Amino acid sequence: MKKSEIVRKSYTKIAKKYANQRNLYPNKELLMKFKRYMQKGSKVLDLGCGAGVPISKFLVSNGYNVTGIDFADGMLKLAKRNVPRAKFIKMDMTKMNFKPNSFDGAVSFYAIIHVSRKKHSRIYKSLHRILINNAIILVNAGGNKEWEEIAEDYIGVPMFWSFYSPKRTLGIIKNAGFEIIWNKILKLGGETQFWVMARNQK
């Protein structure tokens, strides 16, 4: 089975379980950081939105116009129920087909790390195109070192993760047309992740 299919099928299967254990607490400060850069009413894209909680929900509650994309039906079904004021679309983030300049900002929490790292550059290049000039992105783009693994048992299902080192990841984001504003390896809720905030430069 293709690695992306493992991820898609597994997240559909564990959607409820994953959403039930998902907590806003570890990500609150990051979201507040993003909020400082984004005016109310801004159009924000949430890539790999999952069940919509807590990320899309936080964004909607803070006055943003939110579009969430995910390729797992199970997650999207929950997202539509959990955050009725956001718009959710079934879409693979490696094949985004929005028009140029469609969004003022974008976030992606714990999702790009499930895409084969060879395709990460494609995601950031698409973001460069579909975001307006000076748009802000906030993403967790990997861990503290490069990593690729297919695990047999992640919450009872197989799962795939893939990312480069923080240094190489920053190069990919810059090369796609972004200026790095902030980046840090953080241990939040028991997970060590590499977080990046960047500004689109057109």
Ligand SMILES: C[S@@+](CC[C@H](N)C(=O)[O-])C[C@H]1O[C@@H](n2cnc3c(N)ncnc32)[C@H](O)[C@@H]1O
């Ligand atoms: C760990 S969950 C995180 C969900 C949500 N962002 C959150 O913070 O709770 C990862 C999500 O990314 C989605 N995902 C992974 N690869 C994707 C892809 N290529 N296109 C769209 N969604 C993807 C999965 O279906 C899953 O819902």
